[in-house]
Amino acid sequence: xxxxxxxxxxxxxxxxxxxxxxxxxxxxxxxxxxxxxxxxxxxxxxxxxxxxxxxxxxxxxxxxxxxxxxxxxxxxxxxxxxxxxxxxxxxxxxxxxxxxxxxxxxxxxxxxxxxxxxxxxxxxxxxxxxxxxxxxxxxxxxxxxxxxxxxxxxxxxxxxxxxxxxxxxxxxxxxxxxxxxxxxxxxxxxxxxxxxxxxxxxxxxxxxxxxxxxxxxxxxxxxxxxxxxxxxxxxxxxxxxxxxxxxxxxxxxxxxxxxxxxxxxxxxxxxxxxxxxxxxxxxxxxxxxxxxxxxxxxxxxxxxxxxxxxxxxxxxxxxxxxxxxxxxxxxxxxx
Numbered sequence: 001x002x003x004x005x006x007x008x009x010x011x012x013x014x015x016x017x018x019x020x021x022x023x024x025x026x027x028x029x030x031x032x033x034x035x036x037x038x039x040x041x042x043x044x045x046x047x048x049x050x051x052x053x054x055x056x057x058x059x060x061x062x063x064x065x066x067x068x069x070x071x072x073x074x075x076x077x078x079x080x081x082x083x084x085x086x087x088x089x090x091x092x093x094x095x096x097x098x099x100x101x102x103x104x105x106x107x108x109x110x111x112x113x114x115x116x117x118x119x120x121x122x123x124x125x126x127x128x129x130x131x132x133x134x135x136x137x138x139x140x141x142x143x144x145x146x147x148x149x150x151x152x153x154x155x156x157x158x159x160x161x162x163x164x165x166x167x168x169x170x171x172x173x174x175x176x177x178x179x180x181x182x183x184x185x186x187x188x189x190x191x192x193x194x195x196x197x198x199x200x201x202x203x204x205x206x207x208x209x210x211x212x213x214x215x216x217x218x219x220x221x222x223x224x225x226x227x228x229x230x231x232x233x234x235x236x237x238x239x240x241x242x243x244x245x246x247x248x249x250x251x252x253x254x255x256x257x258x259x260x261x262x263x264x265x266x267x268x269x270x271x272x273x274x275x276x277x278x279x280x281x282x283x284x285x286x287x288x289x290x291x292x293x294x295x296x297x298x299x300x301x302x303x304x305x306x307x308x309x310x311x312x313x314x315x316x317x318x319x320x321x322x323x324x325x326x327x328x329x330x331x332x333x334x335x
Contacts, residue, residue, distance in 0.1 A: 061104060061106070114176045156323070184313060194207035241305075242265045244263045248261045303330065
């Protein structure tokens, strides 16, 4: 009777030891291994995804163009593209279809995809040549947030004879550069600001020698001179060119340079200096925008400009080159 409790205690103790021993010898449960961290960020979209995006954008543009209805654009069009397209619908309506919207192919001949895991994401599409044999376009597509679709942010017409610099394959993606990125002939932000100064001052600009001559610049200068000559002694004509604070995107090229996309705002102002004079507004597009047939004091046109340029790497003998651009009136006032 006196030995039984002790025997029970020994058995219990032995049982605990056995459990601990089994636990120590058990095979560990497999643990999930984390995904390996890529050496570089992945491309923002696959080629198939980019093609699907272009198809969706093309469908929205086709429907809105047919109806000349800007209210149908926002699901797939934003920024400068929305402002320009909306104004083109006003122009097409005011001219009874004589001046239709700009042809925008959505079939690509080249994709330039950003290599990033951040937002906003901007990719470029070099389109096939339009059926009317105009220059190919460079479409600027932007996704502002993970759950937002890619939208057409803007476009530019490629200059005559322009060759695109080599970029990484879309399956790899092109590195995204900061607005103040070094290692370039000029930073992306400087490229936009300096080009605006060249537009304003021509050969007198201290930056004129940094940029290749281009047809966009010569057309701006010619139109400005024509306005001055039309005003003559009856008034004054001025234009200002203001770049946005930072480029929309800068994507690195294979040679270490960059393709930089940015926006300018151009304001053209005609001011009467002769008392009792008027500025006739005979163009139906401007009449529709202003709601007037003449101005007694001033006539102001606001242009939205999209620029796509190539900035060479530092140390290169090449110059900054404008690849594509769009210059379009998006509003006007008459006083």
